[in-house]
Amino acid sequence: MPAPPTTHDALAALQQYFGHRKFLDGQGSIIAAILAGRDTLAIMPTGGGKSLCYQLPALIMDGVTVVISPLIALMKDQVDALERRGIPATVINSTLTPAEQQSRIAALRRGEYRLVYVAPERFRHRAFTEALRAVDIALFAVDEAHCISQWGHDFRPDYMRLGEAVQRLGGPQIVALTATATPEVRADIRRQLALRDPFECVSGFARPNLSLNVTRCAKKLDKYQRLREVIGQYRTGVVYCATRAKVEEVTETLKEWNIKAVAYHGGMKEDERSRVQEEFISRRAAVAVATNAFGMGIDRSDVRFVIHFEIPGALEAYYQEAGRAGRDGEPGWCELLFNFADTRTQEFFIEGSNPGLPVIASIYETLRQRSDAQHRVLCSIEQLTEYAGAKNSMATGSALSVLARQGYIDRFDVPGQRIRGTELLQPQLPATALLFDHQALEEKERRDRDKLKRMIDWAYASACRQRLILEYFGEANAADCGNCDYCRRAASGQGARTLTPAEMETVRKALSGVARCSLRDGDQWTGRFGRAKIAAMLAGSRSQEVLQAGLDSLSTYGLLRDEGQPYVQSLLRELENAGLLSVTTGEYPLLTLTASGAAIMKSGGQLQMQMPDAPSSGRKTTKSVLPEAELHELGFDETLYRKLREQRLRLAERDGVPAFAVFNNQTLEFLTRLRPTTTAAALQVRGIGEAKAARYLEPFLEIIRQHR
Numbered sequence: 001m002p003a004p005p006t007t008h009d010a011l012a013a014l015q016q017y018f019g020h021r022k023f024l025d026g027q028g029s030i031i032a033a034i035l036a037g038r039d040t041l042a043i044m045p046t047g048g049g050k051s052l053c054y055q056l057p058a059l060i061m062d063g064v065t066v067v068i069s070p071l072i073a074l075m076k077d078q079v080d081a082l083e084r085r086g087i088p089a090t091v092i093n094s095t096l097t098p099a100e101q102q103s104r105i106a107a108l109r110r111g112e113y114r115l116v117y118v119a120p121e122r123f124r125h126r127a128f129t130e131a132l133r134a135v136d137i138a139l140f141a142v143d144e145a146h147c148i149s150q151w152g153h154d155f156r157p158d159y160m161r162l163g164e165a166v167q168r169l170g171g172p173q174i175v176a177l178t179a180t181a182t183p184e185v186r187a188d189i190r191r192q193l194a195l196r197d198p199f200e201c202v203s204g205f206a207r208p209n210l211s212l213n214v215t216r217c218a219k220k221l222d223k224y225q226r227l228r229e230v231i232g233q234y235r236t237g238v239v240y241c242a243t244r245a246k247v248e249e250v251t252e253t254l255k256e257w258n259i260k261a262v263a264y265h266g267g268m269k270e271d272e273r274s275r276v277q278e279e280f281i282s283r284r285a286a287v288a289v290a291t292n293a294f295g296m297g298i299d300r301s302d303v304r305f306v307i308h309f310e311i312p313g314a315l316e317a318y319y320q321e322a323g324r325a326g327r328d329g330e331p332g333w334c335e336l337l338f339n340f341a342d343t344r345t346q347e348f349f350i351e352g353s354n355p356g357l358p359v360i361a362s363i364y365e366t367l368r369q370r371s372d373a374q375h376r377v378l379c380s381i382e383q384l385t386e387y388a389g390a391k392n393s394m395a396t397g398s399a400l401s402v403l404a405r406q407g408y409i410d411r412f413d414v415p416g417q418r419i420r421g422t423e424l425l426q427p428q429l430p431a432t433a434l435l436f437d438h439q440a441l442e443e444k445e446r447r448d449r450d451k452l453k454r455m456i457d458w459a460y461a462s463a464c465r466q467r468l469i470l471e472y473f474g475e476a477n478a479a480d481c482g483n484c485d486y487c488r489r490a491a492s493g494q495g496a497r498t499l500t501p502a503e504m505e506t507v508r509k510a511l512s513g514v515a516r517c518s519l520r521d522g523d524q525w526t527g528r529f530g531r532a533k534i535a536a537m538l539a540g541s542r543s544q545e546v547l548q549a550g551l552d553s554l555s556t557y558g559l560l561r562d563e564g565q566p567y568v569q570s571l572l573r574e575l576e577n578a579g580l581l582s583v584t585t586g587e588y589p590l591l592t593l594t595a596s597g598a599a600i601m602k603s604g605g606q607l608q609m610q611m612p613d614a615p616s617s618g619r620k621t622t623k624s625v626l627p628e629a630e631l632h633e634l635g636f637d638e639t640l641y642r643k644l645r646e647q648r649l650r651l652a653e654r655d656g657v658p659a660f661a662v663f664n665n666q667t668l669e670f671l672t673r674l675r676p677t678t679t680a681a682a683l684q685v686r687g688i689g690e691a692k693a694a695r696y697l698e699p700f701l702e703i704i705r706q707h708r
Contacts (some may be wrong), residue, residue, distance in 0.1 A: 010032070010056055010057070013060055017056075017059060017086070017087060018052065018056070018085065024049045026042070027052060027053055030044075031056055033199035034057045034061075034173070034175055038173075038197070038199045039173060039193075039195040039196050039199070040198055041175075041176050041177075041186060041190060041195060041198050041201070042200075042201050042203075043180075043200075043201065045204070046324065050177045051143075053175065053177060054115075054143075054175055054177070055082065055087070057138075058087075058114045058138070059087065062138060063136040063137055064108050064113060064114065064115070065114065066118055066135075067118065067143060068118055068140075069144070070120060070144050070159075072095060075117040076091065079117060082115065088113045088115075089115040089116070089117070090107070090108075090113045091117040091118075092105070092117070092118050092122060093117075093118070093119040093122070094413070102131070105135065108132075120147075120156065120159050120161070120162065124411065124412070129168050132169060133168070138172070138173070139172065140166055140173065141175045142159075142175070143178075145159075145176035146180060146185055146189070148188070148193065149181075149188035149189055149192065151182075151447055154292070160192070162192070163193050163194055166193065174193055174195060176189050176193055179320050180317075180319055180473070182472065185316075186202075205319070205470050207323060208481065210325060210326055210334055211331065211332070211483045212322065212484045214459050214465070214485060215335055215336070215337055215338065216338050216339070217337050217338065218339070222337075227250075230305055230307055231254075231287060234304040234333050235286060236286050236304045236305070237305035237306055238290060238294065238303060238307070238324050239289045239290070239306075239309055240307070240310075241289060241309045242291070242310040242312070242345045244265040244266065244267045244291065247264070259286060260284070260286045261286070261289055262276045263289050264288055264289070264291070264294040265290065265294075266291060276288070280300065281300050283300075300327075301328035302328060304325065304330075304331075304333065305325055305333040305334070305335070306321060306322050306325040306332070306334045307334075307337065308321070309337055310342040310345060311338060311343055311459060312455060313455065314452065314454070315451070315469055315472050318458075343452065343456060349394070350449060351391070352391070353395075353448065355399045355402075359391070359395055362388045362389065363390065363396055363399040365388075365430070366384065367384075367422055368424065368430075371424055375423060375424040376421055376423045376424075378421045381419075408424070408429070409424055410422070460577075461486075462577040462578075462609075462610045463577070464480035464484055466478075466480075466481035466483070467479065467481065497608060498608050499608070499609065503611055504604055506560065506563070509538070510568065510571055510575060511575065511580060511581075511598075511600060512556050513537060513538040514581060514593055515601060516554045517533075517534050517551070518592045523595065523598070525594075526590075527584060527590030529549070529551075529590060530591060531572050533551065534591055535565055536551075537554065537556070537557055538556060538558070538560040538561075538568050539564060539565035540557060540558030541565060544674050544677075544681060545674065548675075571611070572591065579594060579596055580593070580594055581597055637672055637707070639707075640672050640675070641669065641672040643703050643707065644672060645659075645668060647699050647700060648662045648663060648668065651696055651699070662696050663692070667685060667686065670685045670686060670687065671704065676701065677705050678701070679698075679701070682700075
């Protein structure tokens with residue numbers, strides 16, 4: 001048996017085909033492990049050269065390297081780049097006809113290609129896997145491998161089939177690669193792909209050329225003002241948005257500013273997305289405004305900034321997207337334009353990706369009722385959502401994924417149409433007989449919510465931004481970067497410092513307010529309320545939540561009225577960062593004193609911490625309803641919300657209008673959380689004007705009164 005190729009062979013190939021004389025950090029050891037025949041798990045930062053780790057071995061090893069890639073546009077870019085270097089490569093995905101696919105598989109059998117890029121959904125079809133069995137596969141490379149883990153930030157159900165596909169292909173050598181994976185996601189990748197004694201390389205996640213920054217924006221106008229400043233300074237970059245609608249809105253605004261910008265999101269046709277991507281890569285557009293799919297493998301090195309217009313759902317997603325900046329090693333500016341109200345969008349996504357057993361059962365029964373003689377259903381996800389009365393199409397898609405993973409249905413492509421069909425595999429089973437791992441479903445939702453909480457905590461944190469991310473990914477003893485907004489403030493003397501006597505007085509008042517809202521047992525304090533409610537009490541709010549809880553009767557009520565509620569909110573967060581307050585975990589986090597906080601409250605003394613920016617003049621408003629950023633900490637009653645939705649449906653049917661024309665979901669949520677019982681109080685709720693109040697409001701108020 002011949003000896004495996006050595007790293008020296010790889011270096012020769014590196015210079016011959018790629019024009020480089022040495023490897024980047026981590027590349028050499030990964031390629032050596034692959035050439036030695038070991039399964040490999042490679043975690044490398046964006047811009048760290050992951051693609052080379054399988055492309056170069058493909059030139060040395062006998063056989064074909066199969067590369068699993070999640071995006072059609074990304075495949076095309078990679079294949080085009082390889083062909084320009086004289087490396088024979090091809091692609092197999094849904095854009096090809098069956099005849100074209102068969103032709104390329106035949107060429108693979110003849111050894112005409114060294115690499116083939118395959119979309120994961122191809123493995124839905126057993127016939128495709130069987131056809132690949134005739135190909136001499138040297139290496140099975142899974143790019144963006146975090147997509148295989150339901151604990152990851154970008155889980156894709158089609159990746160779940162890869163482990164089984166590898167076994168049917170005879171168990172070829174595997175390399176799994178990703179830029180962002182926590183220790184638990186790495187463990188899931190190893191398990192799902194059944195990696196055999198893998199070599200695991202986790203390159204340093206630190207990107208010293210990136211400056212990570214958070215700017216808190218009170219309103220949308222603040223975001224646009226800051227966005228214009230960043231683009232004016234850095235010129236070339238990517239603006240990430242959470243939704244398609246926001247992508248289009250921001251793009252139109254940039255065009256009004258005469259900025260060459262392109263939009264990219266999942267609602268666009270494939271050829272249109274490819275055109276947009278090419279326009280950005282070729283530098284015909286200076287700014288790309290996109291949802292999270294944009295940027296995977298984008299080879300544009302001069303991206304000088306990445307702006308997140310809204311908060312992402314996880315630190316993994318944030319850091320991967322921020323890593324699009326500065327891939328040439330030059331400085332890159334990364335900034336999150338943060339408003340807590342934006343987290344509502346991410347919570348919507350969490351609800352959509354965790355539909356719950358009742359929704360799954362409803363979708364399944366709808367499929368049974370609408371299936372034909374072959375137990376098949378041909379309709380779009382939007383139609384299925386309407387038929388089943390589900391919350392939204394995202395929840396429907398997630399329910400279908402769960403049913404497919406459990407083997408109750410199969411999804412198939414419909415020739416000539418953009419919809420996918422569904423086949424019932426066990427049509428005799430009613431929904432009541434379906435078996436699910438309830439604990440796993442609940443655990444996934446818990447982890448998704450924890451990821452969002454960690455992202456929010458990072459946005460509010462008074463600590464080095466990059467160090468917190470490195471610790472999140474499991475790097476111990478990470479040092480401060482010296483380059484983020486926190487580190488710059490600390491270097492300029494604006495970070496933690498010794499408080500003045502006046503500031504100490506403010507701190508002790510805030511701590512006293514928390515103490516009055518807590519239960520005490522000796523030296524132990526137990527919280528009863530969340531941060532928002534305590535801040536409202538200290539600021540003297542007359543909101544329903546404060547009055548109903550009797551907080552206006554406390555001696556600390558209105559103690560920080562002159563500071564304003566937003567400032568008190570920020571102060572409580574800084575006190576938490578300083579270790580003087582703690583927050584319980586759970587659905588309704590509760591704020592209370594720590595031992596250190598109790599000591600400062602009682603005795604004062606000197607204290608070093610970072611104080612929030614001084615409240616601006618003109619901050620007070622006459623609006624008595626809590627702002628959106630605080631609503632998440634007020635109790636949400638699912639039963640009341642359901643009653644209000646049912647009432648909305650009755651009124652909508654009566655008037656022959658869509659449900660949102662009565663009140664939209666956000667307004668119903670405000671009513672659920674704030675529970676006004678009078679018209680005057682309800683008119684302070686966003687989305688309720690005098691005309692709608694006169695026409696629709698009273699039945700909702702009556703439901704709230706009775707529910708109380």
